[in-house]
Structures are given as structure tokens and as C-alpha cells.
Amino acid sequence: MEERFKYAICILLFSMIFSNCKVKDNHQLKYRPNNYLDNYRDSFGSDYFSRSIQMRVYVDSIDNLDPSSIPYFVFDECFDLQPVYWKSLHTPMSLRLYVIERVKSRFQIEKLMTTLQNVEKFDSCKSDYKIPFKNKSFFDLLKIDLERRTSNRKIAAAEDGNDLPSK
Numbered sequence: 071m072e073e074r075f076k077y078a079i080c081i082l083l084f085s086m087i088f089s090n091c092k093v094k095d096n097h098q099l100k101y102r103p104n105n106y107l108d109n110y111r112d113s114f115g116s117d118y119f120s121r122s123i124q125m126r127v128y129v130d131s132i133d134n135l136d137p138s139s140i141p142y143f144v145f146d147e148c149f150d151l152q153p154v155y156w157k158s159l160h161t162p163m164s165l166r167l168y169v170i171e172r173v174k175s176r177f178q179i180e181k182l183m184t185t186l187q188n189v190e191k192f193d194s195c196k197s198d199y200k201i202p203f204k205n206k207s208f209f210d211l212l213k214i215d216l217e218r219r220t221s222n223r224k225i226a227a228a229e230d231g232n233d234l235p236s237k
Contacts, residue, residue, distance in 0.1 A: 124154075124155060125155060125165065125168060125169055125172070128141065128143055128169045129169050129172045129173055131143075132169065132170070132173045132178055132179075132182060133173055133174055133175055133178055135181055135182055137181060137182075137185045140182070140185060143166075143169075144182070144186070144208050145189075147193055147194055147195040148195035148197075149166055150162070150163075150164050150165045150166055150195070150201045150204065151195055151197055151199065151201075152165060155168075162199045162200060162201040162202075163201070163202060164201055164202045164204070166203070166208055166211050167202070167203055167211050167214075167215070170212060171215060173215075176216070176219055179212055179215060179216055179219075182212060183209060183212045183213065186207075186208060186212070187209070189207075189209065
């Protein structure tokens with residue numbers, strides 16, 4: 071008798087649970103993401119995929135650089151191999167250059183270059199991905215960005231009618 075009572079209670083509970091879960095046929099559930107970044111667009115003009123916010127930490131570490139403690143990612147040959155931050159899995163990009171281009175202070179770039187001048191030879195990370203500037207060291211990328219900033223400054227000065235003193 072006691073065993074029948076247990077089965078009856080189980081069946082009763084089971085039917086109560088499933089009767090509450092029943093959704094009416096005319097009622098459709100709609101998924102609406104509640105994300106404050108829904109309409110966010112990053113600096114490349116594409117939809118948000120967390121790269122610009124996540125990479126901000128690396129940019130800030132160079133913007134607030136202390137030469138006695140260089141950020142670890144500067145020495146990471148495989149830093150570019152983080153597909154989570156690429157536009158898509160099929161469009162790899164140089165995350166190191168992405169970080170460098172967003173550093174505000176030219177002085178910080180020069181300071182980091184001075185610190186990295188005597189660093190050992192750079193060995194690029196072994197990968198089948200065709201990442202732009204994959205074989206360039208962090209120092210080389212800093213140099214490229216510094217040259218770009220200098221040429222932009224010269225162009226801006228020429229447009230203003232001011233000449234910059236040449237080196």
C-alpha cells in the first residue's frame with residue numbers, strides 16, 4: 071500500500087510540473103537580448119565584438135608605461151593568435167598593431183622603443199593563419215607606427231603652412 075502511495079504521489083507531482091510548463095499554441099516566446107552594447111560599433115565601423123573594450127587594457131598598459139615593468143604581452147610572439155578579437159575567424163588581424171595604433175602618447179611609444187632596442191631576436195609564433203605583420207617584432211611595429219605618426223604630423227603641418235624641423 072505504501073509503495074502504491076509513493077507512485078501516486080510521484081505521478082501527481084510529475085503531472086503538475088508538466089501541466090505548468092505547457093505553452094499555449096498561440097503564444098510565441100520571443101528572445102530579446104538585453105545588452106547595453108547592442109548598437110555599439112567599434113573603431114573599424116563593424117558591429118561590436120568586444121575587441122575594442124577588451125584590448126583597452128593592453129592600450130592602457132602602454133599609455134601608462136613604466137620602463138621598469140614592461141607589459142608581458144609585448145614579449146608574447148603568439149599575442150596575435152587570439153581569434154576572439156579578430157573581425158571573424160577568416161579575417162585575422164595583427165592585434166599588436168591594433169594596440170599600438172590606439173596608444174595616445176607618442177612619447178610612450180618612443181619610451182617603449184628605447185626599452186625594447188636590445189631585446190633578443192624575435193621568433194614569430196608558428197601558425198597557418200595569414201596574420202598581417204606576423205613576422206614583425208613588437209619593436210618593428212612600434213617603428214612603423216612612429217613613422218606613420220611622424221608623416222601624419224608633417225602632412226598636417228604642411229597643410230597648416232607650418233614647417234616642422236627635420237631630424
